[in-house]
Amino acid sequence: MSVMARLDRWKRFEIPGRIALTEGNGELGKIEVLTRHSTAEIYLHGAHVTGFQKNGEPPLLFTSQFSRFALNQPIRGGVPIIFPWFGSREGEPAHGFARLADWELIETATLPSGGATLRFSLPDVPEAATWPPFAAYYIVTVTDQLALELVVVNASPDQTFTFENCLHTYYAVGDINSVTVLGLKGVSYQDKVEHFTQKTETNDSIRISSEVDRVFLDTGSPIEIHDPTLKRIVRIEKSGSQSTVVWNPWVTKSQQIPDFGTDEFRRMLCVETGNVDRNRITLPPGETAVLKIIVSSRPA
Numbered sequence: 001m002s003v004m005a006r007l008d009r010w011k012r013f014e015i016p017g018r019i020a021l022t023e024g025n026g027e028l029g030k031i032e033v034l035t036r037h038s039t040a041e042i043y044l045h046g047a048h049v050t051g052f053q054k055n056g057e058p059p060l061l062f063t064s065q066f067s068r069f070a071l072n073q074p075i076r077g078g079v080p081i082i083f084p085w086f087g088s089r090e091g092e093p094a095h096g097f098a099r100l101a102d103w104e105l106i107e108t109a110t111l112p113s114g115g116a117t118l119r120f121s122l123p124d125v126p127e128a129a130t131w132p133p134f135a136a137y138y139i140v141t142v143t144d145q146l147a148l149e150l151v152v153v154n155a156s157p158d159q160t161f162t163f164e165n166c167l168h169t170y171y172a173v174g175d176i177n178s179v180t181v182l183g184l185k186g187v188s189y190q191d192k193v194e195h196f197t198q199k200t201e202t203n204d205s206i207r208i209s210s211e212v213d214r215v216f217l218d219t220g221s222p223i224e225i226h227d228p229t230l231k232r233i234v235r236i237e238k239s240g241s242q243s244t245v246v247w248n249p250w251v252t253k254s255q256q257i258p259d260f261g262t263d264e265f266r267r268m269l270c271v272e273t274g275n276v277d278r279n280r281i282t283l284p285p286g287e288t289a290v291l292k293i294i295v296s297s298r299p300a
């Protein structure tokens with residue numbers, strides 16, 4: 001069946017001039033969003049936002065030129081949805097099964113401001129069978145900002161549901177050497193580059209000049225990425241999140257990642273928002289957890 005034929009069942013969610021279903025890379029279904037202030041693109045595979053760009057600004061998100069676009073493979077860049085676990089897990093795909101699933105588009109709407117919102121739901125996937133029954137939704141709101149909301153409902157009548165989640169956002173930067181990250185002073189973190197050594201951030205701002213893979217815990221603070229090269233400050237407001245992860249693979253690690261260009265680390269930085277490790281969520285029966293980020297940018 002052709003891609004467009006497969007996308008047919010979502011045709012009713014198209015909104016002329018705002019939301020269009022198209023064939024993306026690798027014959028995957030892609031949604032193009034056009035608003036008064038910005039454009040965005042979202043793959044149904046992983047409900048993966050691969051692009052967001054405000055009118056008159058360079059792209060806000062980075063997606064690798066070497067990304068795979070295939071079922072059973074995560075997309076490299078944009079915003080992978082990490083759920084229900086973060087990191088590696090014996091015999092299972094890294095970072096959970098949500099980013100590998102084809103999500104269902106269940107609702108679209110325009111906003112009075114000229115923006116658009118799209119709602120996705122995670123279908124029943126075989127990998128979910130060993131977890132308590134749950135429902136997961138993802139709401140993408142595109143205006144002059146990008147708002148992303150991962151909603152998880154524990155559908156079990158009697159079991160708690162314990163999981164990790166993370167919006168593993170790849171931001172585009174002009175030159176990694178000149179970028180600073182603000183908002184993490186005084187926060188303790190696990191340094192994955194040094195075998196999970198526990199440390200505390202003492203600097204007002206973080207500079208990246210080698211491989212960085214830090215899991216900051218017990219922090220609800222907003223983060224800013226100051227980018228003098230692009231003359232832009234990116235601000236990440238968050239709610240329902242106690243963890244922030246900062247990742248740049250730098251030279252050696254980049255070379256080990258097959259779907260990542262050797263030099264691409266210079267133009268990206270992951271600042272990820274979620275609940276991992278001791279911040280994992282334990283949801284009582286019938287309860288809902290909402291993880292939300294609002295990403296905005298302003299001139300530096």
Ligand code: TA6
Nearest residue numbers: 074087094095192213245247272
């Ligand atoms: O969040 C940082 C991290 O967990 C790193 O350790 C790193 O390897 C990265 O995510 C990318 O993981 P992936 O499975 O997408 O290759």
